[in-house]
Amino acid sequence: MPTIALVLAPRLRSLSIATAALLLLAGVLVFAYAPNDADQGLIQKIFYLHVPLAIVALCGFVAGGVFGVQHLRTRDRKWDLRSYIAIHLSLILGVAVLLTGSIWARAAWGHWWVWDEPTLVSFLTVFLLFACYQPLRFAIEDPERQARYASVFAVTAAAFVPLNFLAVRLAQGYVHPRVLTSGDSMTTPMRITFYVALIAMVGLYVTLFRVELESKRDIIRLARARRAAAAAAEGAA
């Protein structure tokens, strides 16, 4: 059986196709429909990628915390698995946010990183905080304790995300462009392009989340099948 047909069940395949179509549409809108920004020129197009990535990554961290709450409430391991995947994916998107942001900063400000800009530093703080999730998780061997401690960490760290967002909004250094609040800076084609890019990024996150979830379930299924095969072989001997 071909790899794609094997790994993507029909519903997941439909979601993947819809996401790919949305990403393609977003790409066409970014480069063929949205006009160049009068102030920043072509480099503003990085924002159609960078900002949706940042929004989805931060929402993913919060989702990880919400799943963590569900796990602590119900003690059902499926919520821990979801929390782990949400944070794992957000960390990967977080790397892309930091890289694309740095590229934009170099083009716009002439520096790869500016330490006195609150948005950059606050995102880095959140990213580094969640980067501690995996070492903490895998430092604990007992699966029950691992899941419980990881959930507590996810909930605590997720609470930090809106707090951080608020702190940035209250900060004085408004050097970083505000895409969603400065209404006059975006024309209608730019706004449409931005929202399509955001929906495409949400679709990408949901698709990868579903694929990862199925993949992790396969690991559990495979371990069970191996144990059953070993037990049967022992029984036969």
Added chain:
Amino acid sequence: MSGGTGYVIAAYGVFGTMLGAYVGILLPRRARRKRAIAALEEEAAGR
């Protein structure tokens, strides 16, 4: 390259490369696991 084209290509290139690498690792690994599960189940059914 003028007007920041290089930076735009770099930003979208980074994202494309990361996404490609991620999917390129994830899907074949899942396919391998699926095949292993199917083989074990077949073996169990044959016993």
